Amino acid sequence: GESVGLHLPTLSxxxxxxxxxxxxxxxxxxxxFIWYKQESGKGPQFIIDIRSNMDxxxxxxxxxxxxxxxxxxxxxxxxxxxxDSAVYFCAEIVQGAQKLVFGQGTRLTINP
Amino acid sequence: EAxxxxxxxxxxxxxxxxxxxxxxxxxxxxTLYWYQQILGQGPKLLIQFQNNGVVDDSQLPKDxxxxxxxxxxxxxxxxxxxxxxxxxxxxxxSSLVALGEQYFGPGTRLTVT
Numbered sequence: 063g064e065s066v067g068l069h070l071p072t073l074s075x076x077x078x079x080x081x082x083x084x085x086x087x088x089x090x091x092x093x094x095f096i097w098y099k100q101e102s103g104k105g106p107q108f109i110i111d112i113r114s115n116m117d118x119x120x121x122x123x124x125x126x127x128x129x130x131x132x133x134x135x136x137x138x139x140x141x142x143x144x145x146d147s148a149v150y151f152c153a154e155i156v157q158g159a160q161k162l163v164f165g166q167g168t169r170l171t172i173n174p
Numbered sequence: 175e176a177x178x179x180x181x182x183x184x185x186x187x188x189x190x191x192x193x194x195x196x197x198x199x200x201x202x203x204x205t206l207y208w209y210q211q212i213l214g215q216g217p218k219l220l221i222q223f224q225n226n227g228v229v230d231d232s233q234l235p236k237d238x239x240x241x242x243x244x245x246x247x248x249x250x251x252x253x254x255x256x257x258x259x260x261x262x263x264x265x266x267x268s269s270l271v272a273l274g275e276q277y278f279g280p281g282t283r284l285t286v287t
Contacts, residue, residue, distance in 0.1 A: 105265050105278025151216050164216025
């Protein structure tokens with residue numbers, strides 16, 4: 063069925079360190095994945111996406127890795143800054159379903 | 175460009191009362207979505223419009239929830255009557271095309287007491 067879940071509900075990192083947020087999905091028919099950032103009191107904001115025919119995609123300070131063998135994707139944030147504090151969601155679109163399914167989310171906290 | 179606008183930002187009602195939320199999408203965006211986000215969870219799609227037609231309302235509790243997008247622009251989501259479990263943030267999003275990048279509004283936080 064459609065399900066996207068996250069390994070850890072919270073993640074605490076030191077400012078300047080790299081952050082890695084993980085996400086597991088169960089539907090092998092999922093063909094498009096998106097990471098969103100949601101700050102307190104705001105709606106989710108698109109960060110980066112990846113299609114199932116890719117295994118890595120890089121943006122500014124962010125990298126998404128997709129491992130289809132184990133149905134796992136991760137979001138790596140380089141040199142984490144205080145402004146990166148937020149809840150991060152992975153979301154998937156299952157081929158043919160035509161809708162976005164969100165996982166539960168990971169709260170990222172930055173320690174000074 | 176202006177983002178997705180939603181109002182009100184907060185609403186507190188008693189159970190069995192009615193409530194309505196309003197959304198103004200980004201100009202030119204044909205697709206509009208309403209999501210329900212319960213505290214600690216990811217958003218869940220309630221209904222998706224393409225222009226003024228419904229594309230997907232499979233997860234909309236139709237006995238109490240209704241939504242419309244009469245002129246293919248603004249949309250309203252109504253709950254009547256509200257239950258305690260309807261307490262959540264209701265997010266509106268829009269995209270230029272179906273399954274295009276979605277832009278979210280700030281949401282309406284509903285508390286049902």
